[in-house]
Amino acid sequence: MLLFELFVQGLVQGSIYALIAVGLTLVYGLLRILHVAHAGLFTLGGYVGVIVTNETGSLFFALLVAMIGVGIVGMGIYKLCYQPILRYPPFVALIASIGLFIAMEEIYRLVFGPYGISFNEPPLPASVELLGMQLKSAEIITMVGSGVLIGALALLSARTRIGIAWRATVTVPEIAESFGINIERVRYLNFFVGSALAAAAGVMVAVLNNLVEPTMGSVPSYKALAIIVLGGLGDVRGTLIAALALGIIEAYGTIYLGQFLDRDAIAFAFLIIVLMIRPQGLFGRALA
């Protein structure tokens, strides 16, 4: 059963990666920016989740507050940090984003302390027997919750006016604009939705580990970059597949490759191999 248990562990981890990476790939698709500071919003989501749950006693309410609050912070980051430097070459925004992310982590450390904070009472402590293995209910909720959120995103982009405007802008911004779409509004929406998903992932990780730390975003931030590259930058479907695949590969890799590579290096070994064979990513279309 070990094989199957590892598979499920991989899916749990993969759903978290997916929630983070989707926001990142949305930002890339629209603005061609590698938004490293995205993981800082993931961490912020975790902190808001724990603090609000401890104050009010409701995890669900905390999740909502985290998603909306962090979504607004994400729009602020676009407005204050990225919008003014969009005209420069892409590495300018990338380096600015790395700087911003490091600064955010340091601020969390200085404000909330270096050792992190936990829930007063761990939420969802129960575990369920499923197909002969013990699953924590937090793990099930993580998988189901990510599915629901990403499903909602798919509906939003397929069925609503703003969603269609959004896809049009990603495809050809100039033509979308000439059809009367307000590109700035689409960008704000983009940052709001992406950041809210990252915040949800942060709350889920907080529940899974019963801990949020200042550095909890470090590894996911760079791994999410690897994921969106594997998925073919800007491609949401590819990103989802790459996220789940990486979660599962890591789960097996830790057991079978542990002597040569530590867990966090697996993603990058995989990434480098794939990029050397297919420079456009696993699912990306070849550039003309």
Add this chain to the structure above:
Amino acid sequence: MSFGLGAYEMTLLTTIGIGVTLALSLNLITGFCGQISLGHAAFYGTGAYTAAMLTKSGVPFVLAMLAGGAMAAAVGIVVGLASLRVRHDFLAITTMGVSFLFVGVVRQQEALGGELGVSSIPDHGFGKFGFMLLALVIAAAVALFSIYLKRTWMGYAFDSIADDEDTARTVGIDVGQYKLTAFAFGTALAGVAGGLYAHQVRFISPESFGFIESITILSMVVVGGIGSVGGIIVAAVILTMLPQWFQFIEQYKLLLYGGLLFAMMRFSPGGLAALTRKALDQIRSRQPT
């Protein structure tokens, strides 16, 4: 024979020499040739580990340091091959991956001390003052080499690749070969700096060569002004000394680095060099003609 310098000042100057060498070595790749690298600490680490393992098995320090440079260049050329396949953002992420991969692999190698690192690295035999001189001479040599390189045919070729790779290719510049050359030079020098560092501190561990170190090196290049030798030297000196001068900053060191990196990109993507140029222009334009 130490010109009244105390042990502390000599250590500080040595650290500055290593910092300047590192920053200028990255500048060869990122500044001159325009190939962004977020994994420079991996080559610094390769040099440090190679040199340390060699002196521990009895090889003289200078030879070990040069071997460290050669080893780093060998790894650097392999990574440079990646720059032939992927560009811009993809290259940034690939080199970032190299940084994580280096730490991830070294950590699991018993022969390299694993998580605990390599300790009791032998003495370099130069004495504190001599070692400081060595570090400063190497830094100065790298600076002179950079300035010289800028004016050679190769420097112009680098410039054209940084500017617009496709156009460079159209006018018959062998883009791939120059990129690999830039990686070879830059990573070899980083490896030499690593050898110096390992024998200055005499203890190394994987953490010293992680992604944060790569970013620290990059921040020197960016704050100084990408491509500007003078600006980068000033930035490397300032960023090495700040935390030493203000001990209370140590706690805020990363916040300072992060904030500086962000502020520089947000308000002056050309770094100190561009700021100085702008200031000089303003002074000149104010003077009555």
